[in-house]
Amino acid sequence: MMKKYLKYIGIGLAVFLIVAQFFPIDKTNPPADMTKDFISMTNPSAQIAEHIKVACYDCHSHHTKYPWYTDVAPISWWIKGHMDNGVKHLNFSKWGEYSQKKKDHKLDECIDFVEKNWMPLLTYKIAHPESKLTDDERADLILFFKSLKGK
Numbered sequence: 001m002m003k004k005y006l007k008y009i010g011i012g013l014a015v016f017l018i019v020a021q022f023f024p025i026d027k028t029n030p031p032a033d034m035t036k037d038f039i040s041m042t043n044p045s046a047q048i049a050e051h052i053k054v055a056c057y058d059c060h061s062h063h064t065k066y067p068w069y070t071d072v073a074p075i076s077w078w079i080k081g082h083m084d085n086g087v088k089h090l091n092f093s094k095w096g097e098y099s100q101k102k103k104d105h106k107l108d109e110c111i112d113f114v115e116k117n118w119m120p121l122l123t124y125k126i127a128h129p130e131s132k133l134t135d136d137e138r139a140d141l142i143l144f145f146k147s148l149k150g151k
């Protein structure tokens with residue numbers, strides 16, 4: 001009896017996984033105006049620029065890179081959800097469009113989230129070990145964010 005159910009569950013799952021592949025995610029990056037880009041505008045050291053690109057830009061800019069597993073549904077849907085949600089809250093490609101007040105507020109949040117180690121997201125750090133910043137690297141990043149406030 002139990003075996004029969006398991007067989008149906010297995011078939012159902014297989015059908016779901018096959019059908020899911022017909023719904024790929026949209027991987028087009030919207031155009032990015034580099035004159036409004038956070039790194040272009042704030043001109044950090046090469047090292048800090050690299051950290052921000054590696055640790056934040058996949059979810060908070062129009063420069064998202066899509067690794068092979070973003071071709072595999074339903075994982076791809078879940079990852080795309082993080083990207084869409086991330087860029088909605090903070091878009092480094094549209095930094096130049098933010099008012100001074102909004103910039104300062106986003107910088108405060110960046111400082112807070114990096115201090116608490118909430119960003120980059122844990123699952124992202126597991127998939128991208130290079131995005132894991134050391135305590136010293138995080139401290140440098142925080143200092144940089146702080147230096148931009150009010151400017």
Ligand code: HEC
Nearest residue numbers: 055056058059082085086089090109110113119120121124
């Ligand atoms: C894997 C994707 C991902 C990466 C990488 C990532 N974030 Fe996020 N980030 C998100 C998501 C998703 C949210 C929205 C969280 C929520 O819904 O509360 C968010 C929210 C934020 C917020 C809050 C904005 C707001 O208005 O609430 C800040 C600030 C932030 N991220 C900064 C960073 C910084 C700085 C980095 C790099 C050190 C980074 N994030 C890396 C996905 C990411």
